[in-house]
Amino acid sequence: MKVLVTGGAGYIGSVVAQQLLAQGHEVTVLDNLSTGHQESVLTGVAWHQGDISEAAEVLDSSFDTIIHLAAKSLVAESMKHPERYWHGNVVASLGLIEAARAANVPRFIFSSTAAVYGNPVTDLISEDHPTAPINPYGASKLAIDHMLAAEAAAHGLAAVSLRYFNVGGASGSLREQHDPETHLIPNLLKVATGESPHAQLFGTDYPTADGTAVRDYIHIKDLARAHLLAMEWAKPGTHEIFNLGTGVGSSVREVLDTARTVTGRQIPVIEQPRRAGDPAVLVASGQKAAETLGWVPEYSLENIIADAWTALPDSD
Structure with missing residues (x-):
């Protein structure tokens, strides 16, 4: 086409x-x-x-x-x-x-x-x-x-x-390069490479298991x-x-822990109040896409962060 x-x-x-x-x-x-x-x-x-x-x-x-x-x-x-x-x-x-x-x-x-x-x-x-x-x-x-x-x-x-x-993630060298960068994973990886001194954790009082927002x-x-x-x-x-969506949500703290494991870096964060307009939980059922399109996600959160990390020029 x-x-x-x-x-x-x-x-x-x-x-x-x-x-x-x-x-x-x-x-x-x-x-x-x-x-x-x-x-x-x-x-x-x-x-x-x-x-x-x-x-x-x-x-x-x-x-x-x-x-x-x-x-x-x-x-x-x-x-x-x-x-x-x-x-x-x-x-x-x-x-x-x-x-x-x-x-x-x-x-x-x-x-x-x-x-x-x-x-x-x-x-x-x-x-x-x-x-x-x-x-x-x-x-x-x-x-x-x-x-x-x-x-x-x-x-x-x-x-x-x-x-x-x-x-999240990357496909070869194609990766997130937003300016300003507002997404969690690339901001965590900026801290891991030393580009930023710390990341910001927006909201620790959500009605979730660990108080942080949950996303798919x-x-x-x-x-x-x-x-x-x-x-x-x-x-x-x-x-x-x-x-x-994958049908599985991960909290901000869970993403942070996974990023620390993948990179082997500490990744300090500073807790901040919630951002306006951010809901507590967003997790999707992908059942319709699976049944109609044959679309089933193949990659885990760890894969996402690992590929994003590998794609960075200064991740070594």
Whole structure:
């Protein structure tokens, strides 16, 4: 297939592009490098540096699929500057959907998020869990899910939303390089390499076993593979939602202990109050993705941290 990957110079996008190329697909990347990296654009892709608003200049009827990964994705920023998320996620994605319709692109795979569920009311979050986002980031992603459902019903688009939980790890040299870095694992590894003096532990009074937030961690290679399976599965006139999770949660303290074991370093942390907009527990049921797409995660939390550690240039 011929595939446009928006955000293909970013962490997730570059690994999705890597797997698409490995399976023989023709890949075009559109990325403005606001958070992506030129060196993550792989040899073999057609590269266009630009905003999502320029997609109409790239797309034509030869494209089979759009995998839409470009987004603003910081919960704390969305609480302080919600307007950035309505423009950068909702308005931009609407324009991309319209460009897809104009070019007769039949498939659309969307990077959604577990943040659409807000504070969960069940231990395992399935796709029929109520959506009640508690931050503008999650609300913006949910709005795009609704747009895709309407587009599929009205115009026959084959659309899939993949709701991510917590992603980590590396695929070869392709790793997390966010600035600022807000994700737990890379920040712990920065301390392990000596780049940072300590990590911050946000919230020790959650209603969990050890008082720290619990998340479902997925390896980047498992996550990327789900996009290819969704692309092959997508059906005209339908919008389907899949949660991508392992069904097993790990607390911040458990991640910290695993990182210390993998790296052999102390990794000091400073405890801080909770961050606004962060729920206590987010763990996904991956049953629907397993049964429908044949997607089953292959990597453990230890694999995730070990691969992320190995990918760092100064991890020795």
